[in-house]
Amino acid sequence: xxxxxxxxxxASAADSLxxxxxxxxxxxxxxxQFRRPVTYPDTxxxxxxxxxxxxxxxxxxxxxPSILHLRASAYSLNQRAYVAHTDEVVVWYDYxxxxxxxxxxxxxxxxxxxx
Numbered sequence: 001x002x003x004x005x006x007x008x009x010x011a012s013a014a015d016s017l018x019x020x021x022x023x024x025x026x027x028x029x030x031x032x033q034f035r036r037p038v039t040y041p042d043t044x045x046x047x048x049x050x051x052x053x054x055x056x057x058x059x060x061x062x063x064x065p066s067i068l069h070l071r072a073s074a075y076s077l078n079q080r081a082y083v084a085h086t087d088e089v090v091v092w093y094d095y096x097x098x099x100x101x102x103x104x105x106x107x108x109x110x111x112x113x114x115x
Contacts (some may be wrong), residue, residue, distance in 0.1 A: 001025070001048065010101070013084045026093040028067070033093060036076070036083045045079040051087075066100045 005014030016022045038044065051071045053063070066090060074084040094101040 007094075014084070020095055021095060023092060023103065025068070025090045025096050026100075028089040028091045030089075031087045033085045034083070036079060036081060038074075038076055038083050042079070044083065045075045045077065046072060047075075048088075049071045065102045069090075 002014045002018060005017035017024050030090045048070050053069055070088040072086045073082050076083045091100045097114045
């Protein structure tokens with residue numbers, strides 16, 4: 001998420017995105033598949049990546065530019081294995097106006113593709 005903030009506007013944008021200030025992201029829904037139990041002490045590495053919008057048969061399928069679909073995985077350093085996977089829907093949200101919005105920056109290109 002911090003990297004996304006840097007791409008959108010540098011260090012200050014990254015900090016705002018992480019703190020939920022100005023225009024940022026808010027979690028709409030999450031589905032978690034727990035694969036293995038994790039106990040303390042352990043260190044987890046969490047990685048997110050954007051995924052394409054679900055197929056038209058999916059009830060959440062619609063072309064709303066304020067929505068991003070993400071997939072994340074949690075990797076345990078102690079177990080040397082993935083311990084969880086998630087499918088998430090996040091929404092661009094204006095914390096000053098308290099409503100969803102559309103990210104206006106042209107530096108953000110979904111799925112890491114540039115045309």
